[in-house]
Amino acid sequence: MDTNENLGMNRRDFVKFAAGAAVVAGVATAFPTAAMAADPFPMPALPYADNALEPVISARTISFHYGKHTAAYYKAINTLYAEKKLSGTLEGVIAATHGKDDMAAVYNNAAQSWNHTFYWNCLKPGGGGEPKGKLADAIQAAFGSFPAFGEKLVADGLGQFGSGWVWLVQKDGKLSIMKTPNAVCPLATGFKPVFVLDVWEHAYYLDYQNLRKDYLMAALGKLANWDFAAKQLG
Known part of the structure; x- marks a missing residue:
């Protein structure tokens, strides 16, 4: 491939x-x-x-x-x-x-x-909030609502044991959430990355110590670059 x-x-x-x-x-x-x-x-x-990402990062x-x-x-x-x-x-x-x-x-x-x-x-100053347009529609179709998507992304990011990533990916026109350990990249298995948050400790430990959930919620809510993510859709 x-x-x-x-x-x-x-x-x-x-x-x-x-x-x-x-x-x-x-x-x-x-x-x-x-x-x-x-x-x-x-x-x-x-x-x-x-x-530029302060105070979140x-x-x-x-x-x-x-x-x-x-x-x-x-x-x-x-x-x-x-x-x-x-x-x-x-x-x-x-x-x-x-x-x-x-x-x-x-x-x-x-x-x-x-x-x-x-x-x-996937991050930008003044980001976050809810996406609009085709990305919002795709999230609605896949997860039922943006809040439901956000809850699952944070839960799966929190549930990734050890180092890794939590992704919004697309395959065959459908969105899903994927968590991957260590260096694993969805590209290698035929998925198209749309958005990601890093859950290696070096991404958040200086600012949040062991509170990975707080980092995930803050990054998603205040920094997410939905314009960039929308451009990744097929």
């Missing part, structure tokens, strides 16, 4: 999709726009300033989560891509290495790079 087709992106488009605006409300991001040009997968810039959390964790995944996949003499897009690498024990490090770092970039775009 060509997972690149799921998102309709080539590598250049992925960087554009992930980078978003380098300036939000006139405030330049504190992070670089990309890694070295020689990298096959330059790390996209955060699409807002490092303090602090600049300190961003400094670790984006500045260290996300950066480490991109550094690792760029190194492995060269060492393993790989070719193709990041999505293609995820698809090609999924389920292969001898390529676990490649898959994990490729998927975590993709997952994190998607996550950063």
